[in-house]
Amino acid sequence: MYPDKHREIITSLMDGKFITVEELLFETIKKNEDFYIKFFETSFGFELTGNHDFYYLVSSETNENTSRDISIFFSILCYELDKDGKNFLEELNYSEFYIDEILEYFKNSSWLDVIKANKQLYNEESLKRHIGTMVKRNIAIKQSNDRYSFTKAHKLFIDFAKDLIQDDKDEPAR
Structure with a gap:
């Protein structure tokens, strides 16, 4: 069983979007932070990074400017x-x-x-x-x-x- 709005969270973050505190998705990630950290690391090798204002993904494999x-x-x-x-x-x-x-x-x-x-x-x-x-x-x-x-x-x-x-x-x- 995945958290609410799981697909929207994954799609947004994988598209390079920041999920900010003003959004409902932010609260879902925050409540399930350990799950999402492990999910992105295991599934994609990405690091979910966040603070009290926003979440985003980091990848060591990217070469984007x-x-x-x-x-x-x-x-x-x-x-x-x-x-x-x-x-x-x-x-x-x-x-x-x-x-x-x-x-x-x-x-x-x-x-x-x-x-x-x-x-x-x-x-x-x-x-x-x-x-x-x-x-x-x-x-x-x-x-x-x-x-x-x-x-x-x-x-x-x-x-x-x-x-x-x-x-x-x-x-x-x-």
Whole structure:
């Protein structure tokens, strides 16, 4: 006997989606966490990772660049929000963004060399597709045709960026 919504949980996680605390599926995973940890490890060799905000799968066999591109997206957006005098953590947690606002931040960013070198971010159309990918993965939510907000899953990418910065600071100068 499997937990309620088992197939939906498996399909969502296997499609690369984050299951966030706002969803009913989150509570099912939380109540059956040991089962799902063992299930994904035994069935697929994947690690179910979670915290009080979201669950997602990790595989050592993947060679996908989407997570890297999402991290770069958030790094640039946070930098531009901060430069604009906004508390980027509050903005990501509680605000909605118009697509034109995001496009403008990227168009005028001081990180244009990084943006131009990234196939997911280098122009308006690719950036819009990238945001669509984040919606599919439950990292962003499309509120209307031109407004988006971010789920708690954004924290993974922010924490990753913080860890990279900290690792960089901890390395001795060469």
